[in-house]
Amino acid sequence: MEAKSKDLLRGGQFLVKETKAEDVFTPEDFTEEQKMMRDSVKEFVDREIWPMKERFEQHDYALTEEVMRKAGEMGLLGVAVPEEYGGLGMGFVTTMLVCDYISGASGSVATAFGAHTGIGTMPITLYGTEEQKKKYVPKLATGEWFGAYALTEPGAGSDANSGKTKAVLSEDGKTYAISGQKMWISNAGFCNTFIVFARIEDDKNITGFIVENDSSNGISFGEEEKKLGIHSSSTRQVFFSDTKVPVENMLGERGEGFKIAMNALNVGRIKLAAAGLDGQRRVISKAVEYANERIQFDVPISSFGAIKLKLAEMATNAYVDESASYRAAKNVEDRIALRIEAGNSHQEAELKGVEEYAIECSILKVAVSEDIQHCTDEGIQIYGGMGYSAEAPMESAWRDARITRIYEGTNEINRMLSVGMLVKKAMKGHVDLLNPAQEVASELMGIPSFDTPDYSELLSEEKAMIAKLKKAFLMVAGSAVQKYGTELEEHQQTLLAAADILIEIYMAESAILRTEKNAKRFGEDTQKEQIAMSQLYLYHAVDIITVKAKEAILSFSEGDEQRAMLMGLRRFTKYQNMPNIGQLRKTIAEKVISENKYPF
Template sequence: MGERVKGGAFLLGSVSPEQVFTPEEFTEEHKMIAKTAFDFTAKEVEPRVEELEKLNPELMSSLLKQAGELGLLAADIPEEYDGAGLDKISSMLIAENLTRGGSFGLAHGAHTGIGSLPIVLFGNADQKKRYLPALASGEKIAAYCLTEPTSGSDALGAKTRADLSADGKYYILNGTKQFITNAGMADVFVVYAKVDGDKFTAFIVDRETEGLSLGPEEKKMGIKGSTTRQVILENAKVPVENVLGEIGKGHVIAFNILNIGRYKLAVGCLGAAKHAIELAAKYSLERKQFGKPIASFGMIREKLARMATSIYVTESMVYRTGGLIDAALAEIDHHAEDAGPRIGRAIEEYALECSINKVFASEALDFVADEAVQIHGGYGYISEYPVERIYRDSRINRIFEGTNEINRLIIPGMLMRKAMKNELPFLQVAQALQKELLQPLTPVSDEPVTWEAQLVERAKKIFLLTAGSAVQKLGQKLQDEQEVLARIADLVIEIFAMESAVLRTIKKVQAKDLYADLAVAMTSFYCFDAFRRVEGYAREVLLAIEKGDVLATQLSALKKLARPPFVDWLGLTRTIAAKVLDFQGYKI
């Protein structure tokens, strides 16, 4: 990779292909790790999915221990604590390839991600020594306890309290944590509570802690094989040495673990989407109507093309983000005394991108899963067919790790904070755009990938025009206009998605990649489609905030920037669909 791009900076200037990590750069070790995870899922987990779906925590624990024996729980844990000490790309590949196991992938992700990472990244040497080896092997299972009955996305509104005991040896915790994944089989809980009622702090709480109990299993729409229960703390005595990080700094851990959880969730969505399109493509070739396979019907082919394109874009985004986080963490000495705060700042740098990934990938999976069911017709509604479970399981992802609505508010909020701290010259670039709009625009090229790259640059200008107008018009009041903020977030998401696909495709074309032509077709189709949405979001914002002559001027500028290219979208969908059917799924 070239010089690392700062978080959010992609909106304000050009990014070169050398500055992004793509799946084509997986090493042989990466590919071996992915194959190990895929083979384990295919041989050990998929044949037992029905058993897991009946909620069998003992079987789930057993499978996690088997995964631990193969090193599939240890990727993020340092070697000195019996882990593998691998990069984030490796742990992402493991997560992606375990999702075919349904709820198993969720249990694995909760354990290795939000459950273990707080100790990996923020624990002291003693805490790491006591907990990480057992978490790496699967001897102990972890869970993350942040949500409460009255506080979900508003994590700092938690009511759980921690008070120091009279002898100073324990913190006494009281409160209830809600919807805790892995609760029924976890041995270690990362719990957030307010010391003295106001200092938000993280604690490591053992299962056998006196005063800790569990509520009944939640009866869920999907992810039925995962155990989800309340964790109830009634005068639970937690040793003072189990405070994780600093007292009153629990938000640093909570929010940065959520940031990692968001892009890891996006990886899980990617894996599930790949599974869904594989099932849909194979079924469409087998199912006959009117004397021929439904794969021969144009509308079925268009569905498959749109599904594959969504997957390609998602894959480009999540591995780009993983590469950014890997590069940032590689600059830190994880043994240094200030490692925790530096790690927190490094992850926070890409909080914006993590939220973008979470929203886009969860909605892409919902789309792919829904279309997979549609392609199956009535059989897609029958539980004997795996797409029925994929469809139900997919719905939670738009709620997990902060709802998509909250993440859409985080995106513009993070941009504004970076601008206020002078970390991003947002307002300066937006003002400079006004002069640029007076000049003639370069006509859109008809060269492959070139015109798509030009659309990305125009989309960035549309964002600056729109968001700049909103900030100038509304000022501090903008934070109360959630509908406007959501449209601005959608602009940002589409720009990151378009650019990720374009930069990856340029690299594939330059490398004369075997699937470069397919990548060009998917990138062209996505950019054509997304650019129309970009214009729509911008128009809605301008109509909401401006009136009269100012509105007319802004809409005229938008029309100039949003002039669409001429694209044979039907030809593109047919090209993409033909490849999906040849591969019987997604391959690039």
């Protein structure tokens, strides 16, 4: 599928423009090369990581470092790095694929891998000078060196630009002396380089620096943090005391650090979504294996409706998350390709390509991190008392999953960002929200149609429902923007409700489009369970959107306006043919049970 600007929606435009099923990328579209890469990563994980789960729970930081070195030798740390700097120079989808499959067996490895390849290496690749890239990136791409990212400070968490770390220029103008304290630094215990953010004089924005790890240069560490999960991920405080950094190690321009940090987090967010996919597949597979083997009342517990319900919901979320993650990844890849065709450098194209889909990155980060937490929680429940034991794989998976809702920006921050960025895009004219919102407002004042639509085509009612849910978002968000204007971001509860509507629309639509595309090319009979999962997820999405939209409407409107919007909400969330939820779950669960694994 070539990148064509006329077919490629901009970030956030999924809300106001129709996406055709044939235009979405799905995991069924992987090339032979991508499938080979996937299989080699799975083989590596099954050999080097999965059998070591117990050691990863024992704070074996050396094991994480050893696995990372082996991953480097296989080229897995340099998948996204251009070939001229020692990497494989593969496209964005392939980098997502590697991140997906290397992350499922251990949260400690997933964190080390993400911190190194993403926020540890990528800022140099994308913002570094030619000299910086030649000096550092080849070592980072091969695993000879490891990277870390030093942004967070004790007093500056979500407010990243408020850090107190200082960078003072020497009198001869040759070095900066960096002093300050950083915390929650992944890979700190074995990294060779830090991307450090510090403030020069009283600059409004922080500045990035590449700092080599050298204890004789005023760098010291706190003890390894005692954490709920990711036990073998090295996480330490780092202290800089007059640490000398050559002026040529400034990353990007002075005061550009906040921009670098935010763009690094955009990539980190979509990669974090990828890192939550195979974890779900593995948990589902282990859960159904146990359910098929565990006999109670003379039958496997997998035959009970309560267990089928859990397996169906777990599998559905995994399928939807996968659909949305690879849809967005391909959009990013195509946008990068378009920019390169237009004459942008690789750096500029990659930066702008990811930045374009920052809304989708935040949506995916929230959705997948919450789904993997739910998946591991249900995994424990299926195992029963054994699930609570550290002897079983579910307990560590649940603890490892918990951090995903916090790092790369908390889910609350990402929810508010997704809507905030959408409004900003609308104000810049990149996404036309105003005209569609006005059309919805006019529709509310008009007489509703009483015609019975023809939903004979596959998933046609589901697609019509998605279109109506988009109207529900435009109604709520449009009214909120009209009421609060530039003060919208101060009304966090309204933003959070709007974000949940936005998230459910994107995730549900992604699954429906994937299923429709595959049903058309492989035959409807091959997609029976996928159709059921798409319908089941949409049913839940409609419920969530109904609740969240109502919350928002009641919080900022009253009188006739409120009554009109509540009537509109009922219209926009009404099914013509309600699905049989019990039957959908049964269809999905029986496929998972018969295959004894996550089979999609």
